[in-house]
Amino acid sequence: MPTNSLITLAGYSKEKLMYLIAMAQEFERHPNRKILEGRIVATLFFEPSTRTRLSFETAANRLGAKVIGFSDPKVTSGTKGEILKDTIMMVSNYADLIVMRHFLEGAALYASEVSPVPIINAGDGANQHPSQTMLDLYTIYQSQGTLENLEIHLVGDLKYGRTVHSLLSAMRHFNPCFHFIAPDELAMPEPYKKYCTANGIRFTEHKDFNSDTISGADILYMTRVQKERFSDLMEYEQVKDAYLLKGDMLSKARPNMKILHPLPRVNEIEYCIDDTPYAYYFQQARNGLYARQALICDALGITLEDIRNDKTILK
Amino acid sequence: MSAKQLQIAAIENGTVIDHIPSSKLFQVVRLLHLDETTETVSMGYNMSSRKMRSKAVVKVANRFFTDEELNRLALVTPDVTLVIIRNYEVVEKKQVRLPEEIIGLVKCSNPKCITNNEPMLTRFSVINPATGTLKCHYCNHEEELERIKLL
Numbered sequence: 001m002p003t004n005s006l007i008t009l010a011g012y013s014k015e016k017l018m019y020l021i022a023m024a025q026e027f028e029r030h031p032n033r034k035i036l037e038g039r040i041v042a043t044l045f046f047e048p049s050t051r052t053r054l055s056f057e058t059a060a061n062r063l064g065a066k067v068i069g070f071s072d073p074k075v076t077s078g079t080k081g082e083i084l085k086d087t088i089m090m091v092s093n094y095a096d097l098i099v100m101r102h103f104l105e106g107a108a109l110y111a112s113e114v115s116p117v118p119i120i121n122a123g124d125g126a127n128q129h130p131s132q133t134m135l136d137l138y139t140i141y142q143s144q145g146t147l148e149n150l151e152i153h154l155v156g157d158l159k160y161g162r163t164v165h166s167l168l169s170a171m172r173h174f175n176p177c178f179h180f181i182a183p184d185e186l187a188m189p190e191p192y193k194k195y196c197t198a199n200g201i202r203f204t205e206h207k208d209f210n211s212d213t214i215s216g217a218d219i220l221y222m223t224r225v226q227k228e229r230f231s232d233l234m235e236y237e238q239v240k241d242a243y244l245l246k247g248d249m250l251s252k253a254r255p256n257m258k259i260l261h262p263l264p265r266v267n268e269i270e271y272c273i274d275d276t277p278y279a280y281y282f283q284q285a286r287n288g289l290y291a292r293q294a295l296i297c298d299a300l301g302i303t304l305e306d307i308r309n310d311k312t313i314l315k
Numbered sequence: 316m317s318a319k320q321l322q323i324a325a326i327e328n329g330t331v332i333d334h335i336p337s338s339k340l341f342q343v344v345r346l347l348h349l350d351e352t353t354e355t356v357s358m359g360y361n362m363s364s365r366k367m368r369s370k371a372v373v374k375v376a377n378r379f380f381t382d383e384e385l386n387r388l389a390l391v392t393p394d395v396t397l398v399i400i401r402n403y404e405v406v407e408k409k410q411v412r413l414p415e416e417i418i419g420l421v422k423c424s425n426p427k428c429i430t431n432n433e434p435m436l437t438r439f440s441v442i443n444p445a446t447g448t449l450k451c452h453y454c455n456h457e458e459e460l461e462r463i464k465l466l
Contacts, residue, residue: 083433083434084429084433085433085435102429103427104427104428104429104432104433105425105427105428105429105453105454105455105456106428106429106430106451106452106453106454106455107429109429109452109453110429110430110433110435110453124429125427125454126427127454127455
């Protein structure tokens with residue numbers, strides 16, 4: 001198994017996370033290079049995810065790599081009954097790196113155990129989505145100038161949202177204080193609260209979502225309350241608008257406060273907020289490019305020093 | 316007929332697995348692949364016991380299992396008694412111990428786990444031996460020993 005595969009950030013040290021952030025900063029300065037010229041990156045999307053795929057493919061293309069792969073699982077041989085291992089073994093003959101999205105949990109880890117080339121997990125079912133976590137960390141760092149001692153408010157679906165769960169784990173190194181704002185039906189599950197307690201992560205819980213509950217936030221991380229999560233649609237109708245961020249709720253916000261959202265946004269943030277200095281979700285999406293450029297290079301064994309000494313930058 | 320007469324004949328050499336809860340007998344047979352052995356295997360089922368309400372006993376002639384094989388039994392019957400017999404004499408008694416990692420024996424109960432959809436071995440780590448909690452290496456789903464399904 002190549003050691004450079006990225007399946008989860010859970011085991012990454014603080015130093016490693018800061019190293020990847022420093023790498024992403026280099027790419028933000030100069031995103032267009034030929035540092036991966038001659039390399040081939042495969043993007044295997046066994047489950048469609050246009051946003052994530054475009055971000056990874058743009059990251060590889062802007063570094064000079066060529067991209068192969070599929071975005072529609074209907075055209076893959078999986079539908080003919082081919083097992084995952086065979087697909088991975090076949091593609092690893094062609095590509096230097098495989099970025100894969102799969103609907104089954106643990107698929108990327110298994111692929112990394114059988115593949116002779118590194119694997120980057122672009123999401124495996126409800127399990128892990130480390131590149132989203134990396135871009136969230138980068139965005140928080142970029143917007144606040146630090147990851148240390150921040151007040152982070154998580155709003156909406158805290159039960160099923162894997163992005164917020166991964167964020168808890170990745171932020172454990174930086175002494176955060178989390179505020180969980182969710183209806184009972186979508187509250188942060190007990191195991192994650194126990195995880196916070198075991199790792200010394202402070203947290204509070206709220207059901208109310210108003211200008212007072214968010215007045216102390218450095219980061220306001222909004223998530224989508226998804227209709228399909230509710231068994232009782234009456235309950236959904238009652239809570240869906242309670243977690244809509246309205247313009248007038250920002251009256252008491254800290255000046256440095258930034259609003260993040262993994263997108264797509266449906267009914268969580270009023271459009272008028274887009275024009276305020278608090279809106280940061282589109283920058284967050286753009287940061288996905290730099291974070292993924294860093295993850296691709298790290299998986300291919302390219303170091304921060306290599307990137308700093310890179311002579312292939314396109315002006 | 317002596318009151319202490321054995322309900323299952325003694326073996327000259329081999330392994331005795333005693334104090335198996337009767338309901339777990341066939342899982343023990345599967346875990347040790349006794350259905351595939353050519354040696355003589357004697358089994359007692361629903362036997363009376365001073366220690367247990369109803370127990371099963373298995374005597375396997377001429378087989379001396381490795382600790383790795385025997386420790387599998389901890390998955391279904393952690394309080395089993397293992398006795399090694401040579402020349403009709405007890406030469407060793409052993410306890411089973413839950414291994415740190417369990418490969419290819421337990422089914423993951425998460426239907427969306429890769430191990431339930433790909434021809435591959437399952438892999439669990441024991442994250443809490445006291446409560447008997449296992450964690451799937453692939454999907455991170457947790458299982459309680461009392462509820463596991465063997466493959």
